[in-house]
Amino acid sequence: MPDHYLNAQAIRENAHSLAATLGIDTEEAEELLQAHALVTVDESVPSNVFLCEQVSKLLARTLESASHHVDSGIPAVEIIIGQIPPRSAAPTIWVSSDGDTACISRQRASLPGVQEIHPALLVVVACYVAAAALRVAIGDSLPFPDHDPLILDLKSLGLTLDVTSRQVDLGRTYLAGAGAIGNGYLWALRWFDVRGQLDVVDFDIVKKGNLNRQLWFRESDVGLSKAERLVGRAQASFSHVKLLPRVDRLQDLPEKKDDPRWLRRLIVGVDSRMARRSLQSEIPGEVFDASTTDIREIVLHFNCQPSRQACLGCIYPPDDLETGRTLDIALALGVTIKDVQEGVISPMAAQMILARYPDRGLTAAALEGEAYDSLFKALCAKAALRTESGRQVFAPFAFVSVLAGALLAIETVRRLGGGDANFNLWKISPWSPFIPRLRRQVPAIPTCPICGETVFRNTAQQLWG
Numbered sequence: 001m002p003d004h005y006l007n008a009q010a011i012r013e014n015a016h017s018l019a020a021t022l023g024i025d026t027e028e029a030e031e032l033l034q035a036h037a038l039v040t041v042d043e044s045v046p047s048n049v050f051l052c053e054q055v056s057k058l059l060a061r062t063l064e065s066a067s068h069h070v071d072s073g074i075p076a077v078e079i080i081i082g083q084i085p086p087r088s089a090a091p092t093i094w095v096s097s098d099g100d101t102a103c104i105s106r107q108r109a110s111l112p113g114v115q116e117i118h119p120a121l122l123v124v125v126a127c128y129v130a131a132a133a134l135r136v137a138i139g140d141s142l143p144f145p146d147h148d149p150l151i152l153d154l155k156s157l158g159l160t161l162d163v164t165s166r167q168v169d170l171g172r173t174y175l176a177g178a179g180a181i182g183n184g185y186l187w188a189l190r191w192f193d194v195r196g197q198l199d200v201v202d203f204d205i206v207k208k209g210n211l212n213r214q215l216w217f218r219e220s221d222v223g224l225s226k227a228e229r230l231v232g233r234a235q236a237s238f239s240h241v242k243l244l245p246r247v248d249r250l251q252d253l254p255e256k257k258d259d260p261r262w263l264r265r266l267i268v269g270v271d272s273r274m275a276r277r278s279l280q281s282e283i284p285g286e287v288f289d290a291s292t293t294d295i296r297e298i299v300l301h302f303n304c305q306p307s308r309q310a311c312l313g314c315i316y317p318p319d320d321l322e323t324g325r326t327l328d329i330a331l332a333l334g335v336t337i338k339d340v341q342e343g344v345i346s347p348m349a350a351q352m353i354l355a356r357y358p359d360r361g362l363t364a365a366a367l368e369g370e371a372y373d374s375l376f377k378a379l380c381a382k383a384a385l386r387t388e389s390g391r392q393v394f395a396p397f398a399f400v401s402v403l404a405g406a407l408l409a410i411e412t413v414r415r416l417g418g419g420d421a422n423f424n425l426w427k428i429s430p431w432s433p434f435i436p437r438l439r440r441q442v443p444a445i446p447t448c449p450i451c452g453e454t455v456f457r458n459t460a461q462q463l464w465g
């Protein structure tokens with residue numbers, strides 16, 4: 001049986017994302033996504049079998065179904081992993097690898113296939129395969145460059161045998177955000193020999209609409225704490241890391257009062273620019289960050305204090321889109337801009353929203369603590385789709401978030417395992433091959449609202465200098 005992870009709200013989330021990208025109605029986008037993907041695999045190569053599982057899991061959260069069973073529906077696309085013939089008349093995506101590179105093409109693959117490729121690299125390949133398959137399944141209408149063949153330079157990600165065979169000690173590290181990127185991060189991190197303790201920090205609960213992209217979660221997790229469920233699902237995959245759920249905002253954790261050097265290392269997977277700036281204000285010693293901009297782009301960023309290099313405030317300054325979106329949300333929900341900037345709905349703001357929407361079945365208890373973005377999407381999707389700033393509230397597809405999380409996990413392990421901190425910013429498209437030469441060292445911006453402040457620089461120097 002194919003896996004069914006999608007419910008009506010999760011299907012709607014995918015449809016909103018596609019509608020925002022194509023400029024079409026949500027209903028039309030939902031129809032396009034009602035497609036089946038067939039995955040055909042040369043099972044004589046273990047890496048192929050693992051890749052098939054990963055691709056199927058990602059596409060099962062994106063399209064109507066994805067399966068290697070030939071009788072599970074008429075496929076809109078057939079993905080062929082390895083050197084075997086197709087089993088349907090559907091358009092094909094061929095996948096092959098020689099270990100150093102992976103090739104995703106519409107023609108028969110040419111690379112020989114190897115027995116073992118590191119699983120984290122296969123997760124990365126799976127994300128690109130899912131993107132290519134979605135493109136074909138919905139009829140080639142995406143407004144992104146079409147690379148055929150798409151060649152991934154896996155070797156450039158730096159996972160040498162030396163790195164992958166090493167024990168990597170996380171010490172005590174905090175993961176801020178148990179959403180889509182936090183899920184993707186642990187999805188890939190489990191394939192490395194990591195040790196230590198990871199505090200998984202998130203105050204939010206799993207919502208039905210999250211299931212399209214938050215890979216560890218199932219229907220039975222809906223309504224429960226994201227931090228607790230992510231730890232509950234993922235802990236068995238980490239023999240030597242203690243995962244500790246923290247149902248809170250990172251900024252409100254009690255240990256902050258006891259030890260000024262409490263936040264030595266922070267993994268950032270939260271969902272807004274504003275939240276990122278706020279996390280940098282906590283002055284973590286080291287930051288490992290990944291973000292997504294709808295389905296178009298992934299940003300990886302790293303900083304280590306004290307530093308003259310860019311911080312989260314430099315990389316994600318307040319911009320016009322963010323300001324526009326804040327205003328849109330405030331106007332639509334009948335609250336103030338300051339309320340929206342708080343990120344989550346306060347008891348007072350909940351009353352104002354209830355006054356604006358008395359007949360939508362909302363309750364104060366359900367509204368309090370909810371994120372503004374989520375409520376805005378739920379109540380005002382049509383209005384949001386009409387503006388560029390509004391379109392950014394729609395969450396990406398599973399393969400976009402998992403690619404962000406997997407690249408962040410790979411880079412965490414590479415750096416903690418002794419690799420060079422040779423870049424602090426890398427922008428990647430899930431639709432084009434990642435380009436190693438676009439990795440950059442970006443200096444701090446003098447006007448940065450965080451590290452541009454003398455008090456921040458002095459404190460960073462005292463704590464971590």
Ligand SMILES: [Zn+2]
Nearest residue numbers: 311314448451
């Ligand atoms: Zn800065």
